Structures are given as C-alpha cells and as structure tokens.
C-alpha cells in the first residue's frame with residue numbers, strides 16, 4: 001500500500017481535508033471495505049500498516065497517548081498537566097466506591113474475574129450467554145443491579161470514578177480484546193462496529209474514519225485529529241472542556257454532534273459494537289486510562 005503522507009501538508013487548518021480524496025486514502029478505504037465480512041486479524045494488521053506508513057516514527061506503544069503522540073506542542077502542556085493529574089482524586093473516590101460493600105454485603109470484586117483488579121484491558125468482552133458485547137461500564141451496572149443497587153448514569157458522574165480506578169489497575173497492560181471464533185455472533189458484532197466507524201452520517205456526511213483514519217494528524221479548526229489506533233486506551237478522561245470526567249461513550253456522542261448526526265444512546269448496542277471494533281483494533285496498545293484531554 002502506498003503512503004498518504006507525501007500528499008498531506010501540515011497546514012494552517014484552512015485547507016482541512018483538502019487531500020481527503022487523495023488516491024491512496026481512497027485505496028485504503030476500498031481495501032478496508034473489501035475486507036468487510038473478513039478476518040479481524042487481517043483488518044488489524046492493515047490498520048497498523050496504514051499508520052506505520054503514515055507515522056513511521058511512532059511505535060505501537062506511542063498510540064496510547066492519543067493526539068499527544070502526534071502534536072509535540074500540545075504534548076508538552078499535556079505532560080505538564082499529567083504531573084499533577086486532575087483525575088487523581090477520582091481514582092481515589094473510585095477505589096473507595098469499589099471496596100465499599102453493597103447493602104447486601106457483597107461488592108464489585110465479587111462480580112469480576114480477578115476480583116476486578118487489572119482486568120480493564122480485557123474489556124469490552126463478548127458474552128456468549130447473553131449474545132452481546134459487554135463493556136466494562138455496562139458490567140459495572142450489571143453488578144450493581146444483580147446486587148439490588150440502582151444503575152449509575154453512563155456518561156459522567158460516579159461511574160467514571162469506578163472506571164478510573166479499574167483502568168488505573170490495568171495501566172500499561174496491552175489492550176487484549178478477544179473475538180471468540182466459536183460464536184459467529186461475536187464476529188457479526190465486530191463487523192457492525194466496523195461498519196459504523198466507516199459509514200458516513202450526519203449533515204456533514206462524515207464517517208468516524210474520515211477524521212480519525214484518513215485525516216489523522218490534520219487540523220480541524222484548532223484541534224489536531226487523533227488516530228483511531230489507541231483511541232480507546234485513555235478512558236475515562238478528565239476533559240478540560242468538560243471540567244470533569246467523562247466516559248468513552250460521552251466522547252462518541254460528542255463526535256456525532258460535531259458532524260450533526262443523531263447520536264445513539266450511551267451503551268446502546270450500536271455504541272457497544274463500535275467500542276468492540278475500536279478496542280479490538282487497538283490490541284497491543286497499552287491501556288493508559290484514566291487520562292487528561294483538552
């Protein structure tokens with residue numbers, strides 16, 4: 001595959017997407033779609049190869065830093081913030097909530113493999129009994145309701161504390177998502193997620209991939225676009241713009257709004273399958289949650 005790199009000017013932001021229809025990117029899109037109903041492992045190799053050619057100095061590990069792997073200026077302020085990270089108190093709150101028993105005396109640890117410690121990099125998971133993708137966020141609420149507690153809201157608030165703590169105990173572990181071969185429904189969920197990422201939508205008629213694959217590292221207004229590879233690594237996120245923590249699905253919904261598309265509900269089947277595809281595609285990238293974003 002030829003690289004798109006030479007075609008792209010690192011420009012001032014006015015000519016955003018000027019080369020979006022560059023031949024090689026088109027070729028990539030075609031290859032990607034030709035591979036639909038294909039082998040996830042092959043997709044993953046193609047995606048890595050695409051970014052390797054595009055950003056030859058980056059290692060797979062570097063993608064855990066999101067856009068800050070690509071933007072040296074933003075990276076400096078990011079690293080400075082990460083020295084006294086605004087998410088730290090939320091990890092502590094999460095740990096307290098995680099260890100506090102439910103009214104029935106049981107606790108979160110009773111619901112998870114490994115008692116919930118160092119397992120976040122294995123989510124989302126395919127649940128063959130239920131026949132659906134279970135994200136860590138959803139598993140937390142399933143644990144609560146199974147123990148007679150109210151479910152927590154999915155976009156922000158207390159669930160982000162629990163997620164922050166659980167992600168923290170998996171920090172540095174390579175993302176390791178499994179698509180079981182003995183259940184074809186898992187592959188279907190992956191394919192639906194893949195289709196979602198690459199399908200155009202909204203009044204602006206963009207796909208997720210338009211920004212984060214074909215145009216990764218280019219600027220849209222003041223923001224540089226992160227690559228899809230590693231995009232699920234740093235969650236939950238303390239976003240300066242939000243002034244608080246948020247979940248990955250909150251960010252998914254925000255990206256729908258940018259292109260004036262109607263977002264699905266957080267933890268809907270569509271967004272869980274999307275997360276399954278994106279996380280599988282980031283296998284091998286270290287988990288780096290929680291983290292800070294602009």
Ligand code: HEC
Pocket residue numbers: 065066067197206207208209210211212220223224225226227230231232234237251252255256258259274293
């Ligand atoms: C118009 C361009 C555009 C489209 C289309 C778009 N996004 Fe984004 N997205 C952004 C910008 C800008 C940011 C903030 C900078 C960054 O991290 O890329 C962002 C950030 C993200 C992040 C956070 C990455 C991180 O490390 O913090 C995720 C995850 C994400 N987008 C997923 C999606 C998904 C899924 C879709 C499709 C439903 C999508 N985006 C569609 C522009 C877009």
